[in-house]
Amino acid sequence: MSERLSVFKTYKLYVGGKFPRSESGRVYEVTGSKDENWLANAPLSSRKDARDAVVAARKAFGGWSGATAYNRGQVLYRVAEMLEGRRSQFTREVADAEGLSKAKAAALVDLTVDRWVWYAGWTDKIAQIAGGANPVAGPFFNLSTPEPTGVVAVLAPQESSLLGLVSVLAPVIATGNTAVVVASERSPLPALSLGEVLATSDVPGGVVNVLSGRTAEIAPTLASHMDVNAVDLTGADPALATELEIAAADNLKRVLRPRTGEDFAATPGTERLTAFLETKTVWHTTGSLGASGSSY
Amino acid sequence: MTFEYAPAPESRSVVDIAPSYGLFIDGEFTDAADGRVFKTVSPSTEEVLSEVARAGEADVDRAVAAARRAFASWSALPGSERAKYLFRIARIVQERSRELAVLETLDNGKPIKETRDTDLPLVAAHFFYYAGWADKLEHAGFGSSPKPLGVAAQVIPWNFPLLMLAWKIAPALATGNTVVLKPAETTPLSALFFADVCRQAGLPKGVVNILPGYGETGAALVAHPDVNKVAFTGSTGVGKEIARTVAGTRKKLTLELGGKGANIVFDDAPVDQAVEGIVSGIFFNQGQVCCAGSRLLVQESVHDEVLDALKRRISTLRLGDPLDKNTDIGAINSAEQLARITSLADQGEAEGAERWTAPCELPSSGYWFAPTVFSGVTQAHTVARDEIFGPVLSVLTFRTPDEAVAKANNTAYGLSAGIWTDKGSRILAVANKLRAGVVWSNTFNKFDPTSPFGGYKESGYGREGGRHGLEAYLDV
Numbered sequence: 001m002s003e004r005l006s007v008f009k010t011y012k013l014y015v016g017g018k019f020p021r022s023e024s025g026r027v028y029e030v031t032g033s034k035d036e037n038w039l040a041n042a043p044l045s046s047r048k049d050a051r052d053a054v055v056a057a058r059k060a061f062g063g064w065s066g067a068t069a070y071n072r073g074q075v076l077y078r079v080a081e082m083l084e085g086r087r088s089q090f091t092r093e094v095a096d097a098e099g100l101s102k103a104k105a106a107a108l109v110d111l112t113v114d115r116w117v118w119y120a121g122w123t124d125k126i127a128q129i130a131g132g133a134n135p136v137a138g139p140f141f142n143l144s145t146p147e148p149t150g151v152v153a154v155l156a157p158q159e160s161s162l163l164g165l166v167s168v169l170a171p172v173i174a175t176g177n178t179a180v181v182v183a184s185e186r187s188p189l190p191a192l193s194l195g196e197v198l199a200t201s202d203v204p205g206g207v208v209n210v211l212s213g214r215t216a217e218i219a220p221t222l223a224s225h226m227d228v229n230a231v232d233l234t235g236a237d238p239a240l241a242t243e244l245e246i247a248a249a250d251n252l253k254r255v256l257r258p259r260t261g262e263d264f265a266a267t268p269g270t271e272r273l274t275a276f277l278e279t280k281t282v283w284h285t286t287g288s289l290g291a292s293g294s295s296y
Numbered sequence: 297m298t299f300e301y302a303p304a305p306e307s308r309s310v311v312d313i314a315p316s317y318g319l320f321i322d323g324e325f326t327d328a329a330d331g332r333v334f335k336t337v338s339p340s341t342e343e344v345l346s347e348v349a350r351a352g353e354a355d356v357d358r359a360v361a362a363a364r365r366a367f368a369s370w371s372a373l374p375g376s377e378r379a380k381y382l383f384r385i386a387r388i389v390q391e392r393s394r395e396l397a398v399l400e401t402l403d404n405g406k407p408i409k410e411t412r413d414t415d416l417p418l419v420a421a422h423f424f425y426y427a428g429w430a431d432k433l434e435h436a437g438f439g440s441s442p443k444p445l446g447v448a449a450q451v452i453p454w455n456f457p458l459l460m461l462a463w464k465i466a467p468a469l470a471t472g473n474t475v476v477l478k479p480a481e482t483t484p485l486s487a488l489f490f491a492d493v494c495r496q497a498g499l500p501k502g503v504v505n506i507l508p509g510y511g512e513t514g515a516a517l518v519a520h521p522d523v524n525k526v527a528f529t530g531s532t533g534v535g536k537e538i539a540r541t542v543a544g545t546r547k548k549l550t551l552e553l554g555g556k557g558a559n560i561v562f563d564d565a566p567v568d569q570a571v572e573g574i575v576s577g578i579f580f581n582q583g584q585v586c587c588a589g590s591r592l593l594v595q596e597s598v599h600d601e602v603l604d605a606l607k608r609r610i611s612t613l614r615l616g617d618p619l620d621k622n623t624d625i626g627a628i629n630s631a632e633q634l635a636r637i638t639s640l641a642d643q644g645e646a647e648g649a650e651r652w653t654a655p656c657e658l659p660s661s662g663y664w665f666a667p668t669v670f671s672g673v674t675q676a677h678t679v680a681r682d683e684i685f686g687p688v689l690s691v692l693t694f695r696t697p698d699e700a701v702a703k704a705n706n707t708a709y710g711l712s713a714g715i716w717t718d719k720g721s722r723i724l725a726v727a728n729k730l731r732a733g734v735v736w737s738n739t740f741n742k743f744d745p746t747s748p749f750g751g752y753k754e755s756g757y758g759r760e761g762g763r764h765g766l767e768a769y770l771d772v
Contacts, residue, residue, distance in 0.1 A: 129437065130437075132763075134744070134746040134747045134748070134762050135746050136742075136744035136746055136747050137421070137744055137746075138742065138744065140739070140742065142744070142746070142747050144747075144748050144762065144764065149752075229753070238544070241544065242543050242544030245539075245543035245544060246540045246543045246544075248539070248543075249536045249537075249539035249540045249543065250536065251708070251753070251754060252532070252535065252536060252539060252551065252553070252753070252754045252756060252757065254757055255543075257546075269439075271772065278733065278752050279733065279748050279750065279759050279764055280727075280730075280732070280733060280734075280735065280752075281733065281734050281735070281747055281748050281749070281762075282727045282734075282735040282736075282737065283734070283735070283736045283737060283739055283742050283747070284723065284737050284738075285737060285738040285739050
């Protein structure tokens with residue numbers, strides 16, 4: 001009896017809750033990090049794919065940002081649950097993508113699941129950390145509240161194909177932003193598979209959109225797009241990052257610059273959460289309850 | 297019979313303006329390296345107030361170097377000691393507030409009523425507030441030992457010269473940074489007087505450096521390789537230029553830019569109170585306010601009533617000598633700004649909006665623009681889209697709260713908004729949906745050092761004021 005022939009998966013983009021191929025019909029060959037073996041043909045996203053993803057992200061923003069923080073927390077936790085159930089698949093993909101042993105890859109997948117859990121817990125706490133009442137000198141109740149910035153374009157780290165990706169993506173959506181993610185150019189497969197996890201985790205379509213392809217080809221479209229509100233440049237090299245930051249100034253996108261040697265295994269702080277939050281401050285007139293100014 | 301107001305001018309004698317001023321670098325006044333100077337005039341009379349040194353690139357180098365030298369010891373001071381310097385500054389500003397108010401009114405053209413009752417109290421309060429943070433930074437939520445950035449390059453506008461200086465310098469110093477600040481070319485004097493406040497407070501030399509100059513000076517300052525932080529308040533166009541300049545560097549950037557604030561009046565709002573709020577929203581400081589309520593969105597059913605009451609009220613505003621304590625509307629800050637307002641208002645008329653101008657006499661010298669209201673404005677009109685930065689109000693209508701929100705948010709800006717209604721739940725629901733950094737409900741143009749201020753979208757990023765305002769000057 002011959003060995004069973006395995007069934008390959010056609011890796012596709014994840015845009016607007018659906019799994020399209022690149023509108024350009026293009027693919028590129030993805031190979032293993034260590035042995036250069038063929039792994040898959042990933043979609044080579046075009047600028048049009050990027051614009052479509054922005055449209056999907058914008059459409060999803062109202063609902064996602066308007067959801068209760070508790071609801072978003074539950075959805076993010078659901079992502080962790082779904083990922084947990086697919087650990088063996090992601091272990092294999094991360095091992096292939098990053099040239100790691102099964103054990104090391106498994107550890108990264110575990111950390112990734114835990115990262116979703118960490119951010120799931122933040123959704124209904126960040127407003128209490130980042131906002132609050134301000135004791136203004138006058139008859140006003142003055143409250144500052146963090147709100148999501150909007151559509152965030154995320155250039156995922158090039159080296160850390162799953163843990164790094166989730167470490168930059170989860171904080172963006174935890175606070176109610178929607179995201180267009182450009183996966184690691186060399187190792188996009190874990191990111192594309194993550195789309196399948198998100199699609200089965202009650203994450204509304206369009207909240208996360210995953211593109212694979214050439215970062216330098218897709219990113220300028222996102223950085224200069226007038227309906228994108230912020231960019232995370234983590235996955236850009238210094239020269240590209242500078243070019244993108246200049247383009248981002250056209251509509252004053254919030255820019256998170258790449259940091260050198262970011263350790264995605266370490267417990268994150270709140271910086272990635274607050275990077276894509278706006279502070280809204282509302283002055284409510286309190287007046288007084290009578291001529292005496294007293295309620296008694 | 298009609299009652300006339302008698303003139304009630306504030307005395308100029310409380311302020312002694314020298315015929316010339318230098319740059320303030322490393323604790324001393326000094327000429328510009330290339331000897332250039334410019335004149336600053338009183339916008340209400342066009343009288344030359346003083347001649348001021350104009351900083352060039354060499355002066356920027358000198359000032360940044362002085363700030364860099366001062367940074368080591370200033371940042372190493374215990375927070376409690378930095379706090380005391382800032383408390384001293386707050387107190388000295390209070391002591392000299394009448395002098396500084398008159399000075400500001402002379403140099404800027406805004407009414408003494410505003411400099412005396414708004415600008416100066418807020419300046420002192422801002423220093424007082426941030427003084428208290430200097431030794432409590434580890435409690436501010438930015439880590440257990442937050443560090444300053446280094447040298448802060450700060451460029452401020454002419455509409456609230458001393459207040460914008462306070463918004464910039466107070467948090468920068470409290471967190472242990474040193475600063476090089478460029479005041480606007482039309483209003484350099486109060487910043488130079490502030491240098492004297494620093495002298496009186498015994499502030500170590502080099503901690504605060506003041507470089508009067510034009511846009512080129514600001515551009516050189518923000519581009520200087522040895523600054524760690526750039527803070528700018530001004531136009532969105534210049535803000536974008538600055539964002540491009542600092543791209544690819546490690547400089548931290550905060551921008552406080554333009555706005556086209558919507559002031560939303562629902563049909564259940566008390567009309568007289570709303571009208572007061574509309575007036576202060578657009579005519580405070582001659583409308584030269586980034587967060588001005590320059591778009592009035594009024595519910596269709598009360599449009600006529602509100603507009604009539606508004607015109608009646610505007611007709612009672614007193615325009616004239618800014619030093620007169622009864623003056624409501626002062627002078628436009630510069631001939632250039634007046635030309636811009638004039639051109640945009642003319643465009644509004646040409647595009648078909650209905651123009652109404654308050655019946656008031658304009659003084660024969662100086663830069664003046666009468667309060668103006670455009671009604672019948674659509675969202676496509678230039679006067680509904682572009683920031684005019686003058687006493688020009690555009691009136692649009694809406695039928696439902698959803699429409700009000702959609703129209704309010706239909707702008708590239710996102711700085712301020714106002715809501716006028718008696719219904720509490722509507723305030724909360726509408727405030728929730730507005731994409732603006734500051735929302736006033738049943739009030740407008742209120743400011744406080746504890747209250748974070750700043751914009752969404754193209755109104756910039758970062759916050760000034762409150763705990764949030766510390767972040768811009770900390771390495772987090």
